[in-house]
Amino acid sequence: MEAGIVGLPNVGKSTLFNALTSSQSAQSANYPFCTIEPNEGIVSVPDERLQRITKYVQPKKVVPAILKLVDIAGIVKGASEGQGLGNKFLSHIREVDAIIQVVRCFEDPDVIHVDGHIDPISDMETIETELMLADIDMLQTALPKAERAARGGDKEAILRVAGIGACLEQLSKDLPLRTLEMDEKERKAINSFGLMTAKPILYIANVDEDDLEGKGELVEKVRQYAAERGTNVVPVCAKLEAEIAELDETDRQEMLDSVGLPEPALHQVARAAYATLGLQSYFTAGVQEVRAWTTPLNATAPEAAGVIHSDMQRGFIRAEVYTLEDLETYKGEKEIREAGKLRVEGKTYIMKDGDICHFRFSV
Structure with a gap:
């Protein structure tokens, strides 16, 4: 990202x-x-939580997002x-x-x-106008090809035509496309255009x-x-x-x-x-390193594991998760386990900003 x-x-x-x-x-x-x-x-990306973690886990290095x-x-x-x-x-x-x-x-x-x-307002409007005009040009150029494919029954092209139409209508109102609520399938069909607004x-x-x-x-x-x-x-x-x-x-x-x-x-x-960018951080904490890893909001545990290595996502078994607050309360991972505060999460778990994790996997 x-x-x-x-x-x-x-x-x-x-x-x-x-x-x-x-x-x-x-x-x-x-x-x-x-x-x-x-x-x-x-x-x-400065994150004071890294320093808080290292009060209880003394690593050889600290790696921010x-x-x-x-x-x-x-x-x-x-x-x-x-x-x-x-x-x-x-x-x-x-x-x-x-x-x-x-x-x-x-x-x-x-x-x-x-x-x-x-x-500054004139400057902001100038940039926004130029990006909207460029998006209009992109969409108008792409529309005839999408319409031809749609007439042939191409389902993806049918969605693309609908998405282009919705975008052009929004831009005709002098509104950037980030303000447009779109059907998710239509949005995916036009993602390749890289629409700037x-x-x-x-x-x-x-x-x-x-x-x-x-x-x-x-x-x-x-x-x-x-x-x-x-x-x-x-x-x-x-x-x-x-x-x-x-x-x-x-x-x-x-x-x-x-x-x-x-x-x-x-x-x-x-x-x-x-x-x-819609990003959040989770942490891994051990004697080798304390590190912040980046995931999109709403990423699943396997997707978060895949940020470390694709094998970890492919062979994901479970995530063992605790919070920084737990660490500060119990002073160590062993004590967190003994207190029953270490959570075991599966493939459907949605990561939360600030989770401290171990991933178990097998390939």
């Missing part, structure tokens, strides 16, 4: 990406399209018609599972805005250093816009976060204290992106 970072040129996308991935690459030039190919990076991010070059008005670098970048967005849109909420005369003025979205408000909590007027506008669309907003000063990311642990904490932040705002971004 991966998220793509998008936005207009010069809103701080690459600065945010470099900070998130602790990239030490040279800063990009201050002009549109400096990111020619999408950069990819891996981000750890990770998230893959793709930095996609700036989109401009008319991208769906080939303006700027156009469809080349739109195609990169089709390949990701969720969108993180960076919205400029800071003033800086040295950083040129592509439209000449700061208006169907993807979940998270907004990052890139703020000034004097508005780290995002209480300014521009951020409030972004929050209202996002709330109307059922999405979340995280305020971040990408410039400051990039500076913090380059420091060692001691200096980093000193800087955080000096600006009144309990943790880097990037930690909030990583967790929010993880949630936007």
Whole structure:
């Protein structure tokens, strides 16, 4: 699962990406399209539960969950018609599972805005419009072929035609496809199109250093816009976060204290992106390692075991599960077993965020 970072040129996308991935690459030039190919990076997802577990299980290493991010070059008005670098970048967005849109909420005369003025709502609407227009073009192009196959009795094509019709109707109302409730079979029939406005979205408000909590007027506008669309907003000063990311642990904490932040705002971004992707974590805990593993929400125990190794899913027998609260109460797995708190779950068990597991399997 991966998220793509998008936005207009010069809103701080690459600065945010470099900070998130602790990239030490040279800063990009201050002009549109400096990111020619999408950069990819891996981000750890901070989770204080890992440290809580290691109070009772002393492992050789601790491994957090990770998230893959793709930095996609700036989109401009008319991208769906080939303006700027156009469809080349739109195609990169089709390949990701969720969108993180960076919205400029800071003033800086040295950083040129592509439209000449700061208006985060206009920026958000520009991106949404371009993605909707690109989705319309994709659907209209695919429809004739699907209709021909449907006339021949192809059941999959019949579902695809119905799905395309529902999507085009929604887009004709200027509504993104993530707001459309669809029949699940129709949705699966059009999944291969990679429709961009169907993807979940998270907004990052890139703020000034004097508005780290995002209480300014521009951020409030972004929050209202996002709330109307059922999405979340995280305020971040990408410039400051990039500076913090380059420091060692001691200096980093000193800087955080000096600006009144309990943790880097990037930690909030990583967790929010993880949630936007519809992901959750379960843990394995032993002397070799304590590790967070990533599963989609509503994954079954065998599917969760398969994240570790496909053989574990194929030969799944049972999951032995306990909670962090049990561990903190009884101080160890042996004591949890003796207290009768270790649960034995079968193939239909739906994993819960924070489960601590052992999987039994045979192949």
